[in-house]
């Protein structure tokens with residue numbers, strides 16, 4: 187999809203970080219925006235900074251882990267703008283714990299926000315996108331965690347591996363139908379955003395997590411440091427996404443050096459070796 191002007195983008199997790207950068211880039215491209223986030227106040231604040239008229243913007247509090255919220259978002263987006271040309275399933279959360287220390291509620295929260303959100307969005311947006319005229323594109327924000335198995339991040343890794351394979355499956359299904367909907371999967375490494383404080387937006391129904399063990403706390407510290415010192419920014423991610431959408435490129439892996447770790451994992455698998463620690 188080359189033309190962005192006067193087209194409509196839906197972006198989840200738009201109040202902060204990569205989602206906000208995607209919204210800013212989309213606004214600069216002259217797109218109409220449907221912005222969704224669970225943090226209503228922060229979303230309103232973010233929306234107010236965008237160079238957009240009120241007529242071109244819809245901002246909604248949405249918990250993407252709830253199917254009813256995602257269904258209502260799709261309904262409202264189509265009612266207001268008639269079509270969706272760019273769907274960015276971007277909202278995401280993480281938690282650093284050892285695999286066996288996470289509660290069922292921890293898993294449900296992370297899988298709900300990171301993976302079920304994409305399942306819900308595809309179910310409620312895709313039939314409408316296929317039925318509308320012209321080209322459109324879906325961008326799912328996964329992570330290099332969807333290509334690797336970093337310790338201390340089991341639920342996050344599982345959710346992001348899920349998003350990668352769901353995106354690959356969607357791509358092949360759409361390609362087989364010669365559909366006018368393109369797909370890309372964004373797999374960043376570390377980007378300085380608020381992801382390391384994701385629990386700030388944990389819905390009450392998922393309860394609260396327990397304190398980390400010392401091993402988990404060490405992984406948490408390593409993750410916090412890595413996020414804060416990430417050299418590519420949220421704006422870099424947004425620019426890479428728009429470039430990939432225009433080029434119809436599926437894999438968007440802006441941190442190119444991380445590909446060495448992906449290659450090593452693939453070689454471990456192909457050569458019957460045990461996983462190399464990362």
Ligand SMILES: NC(=O)c1ccc[n+]([C@@H]2O[C@H](COP(=O)([O-])OP(=O)(O)OC[C@H]3O[C@@H](n4cnc5c(N)ncnc54)[C@H](O)[C@@H]3O)[C@@H](O)[C@H]2O)c1
Pocket residue numbers: 198199200201202203204205222223224225248249250251276277278279299327328329330373374375376377378379380381382384387413416
């Ligand atoms: N920052 C990184 O290092 C990094 C690396 C790889 C992938 N990612 C992915 O990028 C995406 C964006 O994260 P970010 O780094 O910008 O973090 P962020 O915390 O700055 O932004 C995430 C946004 O998602 C929103 N959100 C959380 N739960 C939600 C819910 N239930 N419903 C709707 N919105 C919800 C938050 O309120 C927040 O505005 C996520 O999918 C994340 O997993 C981030």
